[in-house]
Amino acid sequence: MYPGIQRSPWQIQRDVIRALLIREMKTRFGKWRLGYAWVLLEPAMHILLLAAIFSFTGAEFYPGIPTMLFMLGGIAPFIVFSNCFSKGVAAVESNRGLFNYRQLRPFDAVLSRVLLEFAIYLFSLVVLLGILAWFGISARFNDFLLLVVINLLFFGFCLGISLTMCVMGTKFPEASKFAPMIVRPLYFISGVFFSLEQVPEEYHGYLSWNPLLHMIELTREGLFASYHGMFANLPYLATSSLVMLAFGLLVYRSQWRDLVRSQ
Secondary structure, eight states: OOOOOOOOHHHHHHHHHHHHHHHHHHHHHTTSTTGGGHHHHHHHHHHHHHHHHHHTTOSOSBTTBOHHHHHHHHHHHHHHHHHHHHHHHTTTGGGGGGGGSTTOOHHHHHHHHHHHHHHHHHHHHHHHHHHHHHTTOOOOOOOHHHHHHHHHHHHHHHHHHHHHHHHHHHHOTTHHHHHHHHHHHHHHHTTSSSOGGGSOGGGHHHHTTOHHHHHHHHHHHHHOTTOOOTTOOHHHHHHHHHHHHHHHHHHHHHHHHHHHHOO
């Protein structure tokens, strides 16, 4: 017999995450008749609906940026947040049978879900921008480095949210009922279909507490040269993301054994 191959902890972790990603993809898209096409159809339908609503004004929603591109810059990031928030609640229950393997922990299930959401987000964003450009709907690109920075921060923010909701959803099963009640209002106050500069200044102080609003504003600023997110605050987004990630890791660290043992 040949001696077993010794793998480092990093190799084991890599293989666990890869296996979970494949499982998540099959679980999420395998049951749909449209399969992986849903990756593009979900944001595309949001864009078409909002663009149709605002097209009745007969004017460009934001000067220099076609309405569909403007909506894409808000819808794509919000879908990531919404999915990370809602799927984090059920991360333990949907993978409970796998925790019998000592190499796998609830953190791996949450991380794989967030990684998949971001892979879908980046793929759909690039493809939809390309499709719209092919139809002649385009705007001058602005700052690739800014997009990299804010998406790294956004990843940390969503991971922190998902870890927190993972613990909440296991400790308090009722949390799954309240999750949509939190996400839906955020859709209307996070700049998905408006720019902060279009809102009366007396409301800025309230809306600016929302990190998602800064994420969406900065995303549009990074994508479009003619967009001026003068009220977006990168340091605030960075602080919010790091605090959320630290909070999520601390909550998970204190509760992960109970997550595995809970029935």
